[in-house]
Amino acid sequence: xxxxxxxxxxxxxxxxxxxxxxxxxxxxxxxxxxxxxxxxxxxxxxxxxxxxxxxxxxxxxxxxxxxxxxxxxxxxxxxxxxxxxxxxxxxxxxxxxxxxxxxxxxxxxxxxxxxxxxxxxxxxxxxxxxxxxxxxxxxxxxxxxxxxxxxxxxxxxxxxxxxxxxxxxxxxxxxxxxxxxxxxx
Amino acid sequence: xxxxxxxxxxxxxxxxxxxxxxxxxxxxxxxxxxxxxxxxxxxxxxxxxxxxxxxxxxxxxxxxxxxxxxxxxxxxxxxxxxxxxx
Numbered sequence: 001x002x003x004x005x006x007x008x009x010x011x012x013x014x015x016x017x018x019x020x021x022x023x024x025x026x027x028x029x030x031x032x033x034x035x036x037x038x039x040x041x042x043x044x045x046x047x048x049x050x051x052x053x054x055x056x057x058x059x060x061x062x063x064x065x066x067x068x069x070x071x072x073x074x075x076x077x078x079x080x081x082x083x084x085x086x087x088x089x090x091x092x093x094x095x096x097x098x099x100x101x102x103x104x105x106x107x108x109x110x111x112x113x114x115x116x117x118x119x120x121x122x123x124x125x126x127x128x129x130x131x132x133x134x135x136x137x138x139x140x141x142x143x144x145x146x147x148x149x150x151x152x153x154x155x156x157x158x159x160x161x162x163x164x165x166x167x168x169x170x171x172x173x174x175x176x177x178x179x180x181x182x183x184x185x
Numbered sequence: 186x187x188x189x190x191x192x193x194x195x196x197x198x199x200x201x202x203x204x205x206x207x208x209x210x211x212x213x214x215x216x217x218x219x220x221x222x223x224x225x226x227x228x229x230x231x232x233x234x235x236x237x238x239x240x241x242x243x244x245x246x247x248x249x250x251x252x253x254x255x256x257x258x259x260x261x262x263x264x265x266x267x268x269x270x271x
Contacts, residue, residue: 003219003220003222003223003226004216004219004220004223007216007219008216026218027216027218027219030214030217030218031211031214033206034203034205035206035218035221036218036221037221037222037224037225038218038219038221038222039222039256039257039260040257041219052271065271067270068267068270069267069268069271070265070266070267070268071265071266071267071268072264072265073264073265073266074264078268087222087223087226088226088246088253089222089223112211112212112215113211114215114216115212115213116216121215123215138260147202147203151203151207
């Protein structure tokens with residue numbers, strides 16, 4: 001089984017068990033921007049009534065859960081990692097926390113057809129991908145934002161994007177990246 | 186220092202990259218990064234075998250995991266701190 005098939009299996013399991021989740025990170029920025037290789041798949045899960053240990057056990061022996069929880073410093077998100085061991089591919093599972101933008105992002109998530117899965121999958125919206133990546137602001141995140149704006153920038157709900165970037169103090173950075181993407185030219 | 190020709194070439198390459206991304210279906214794009222990971226993995230395994238022909242398949246896989254771990258650590262430095270266990 002490839003990493004792609006392993007991820008599809010995990011998504012199908014979440015769908016079948018009706019677990020509230022959404023795909024974020026590079027998966028979502030690839031969807032709206034210019035695809036690039038990624039070392040992992042990121043997803044956000046509402047942990048109420050969800051047992052990650054039992055879920056991972058049901059996926060099979062090839063899916064190994066690291067029980068160590070890690071706190072991400074920018075937004076206070078808590079993460080566990082599942083490794084699909086035959087390919088060393090990591091699936092990072094973030095708990096939906098109390099961050100105001102994360103709660104709104106989760107409420108706005110949308111369905112996306114995925115050929116590899118037996119049903120559609122929940123994915124973050126392009127606006128929320130931009131807002132979140134501006135908060136992280138690592139070099140690869142900024143490249144992803146420029147690419148996303150160049151590919152999909154015309155279709156974004158800009159009032160929504162500006163509101164959150166003012167809230168997060170990232171609006172100057174957004175202006176700069178809009179210029180790099182050719183949106184203000 | 187970049188010349189005007191360099192900048193024109195960069196702009197043309199970027200425009201081509203954007204046009205190709207717009208032409209892909211959403212379904213193809215969503216998992217594209219994961220497919221690329223598997224391709225890169227195969228290339229890296231071949232590269233490690235070329236560098237170290239004496240290694241067994243298991244040792245080649247272990248070296249791949251070690252290199253991947255270095256990349257991940259660089260990527261995550263100063264970002265995550267342990268906060269308990271499930």
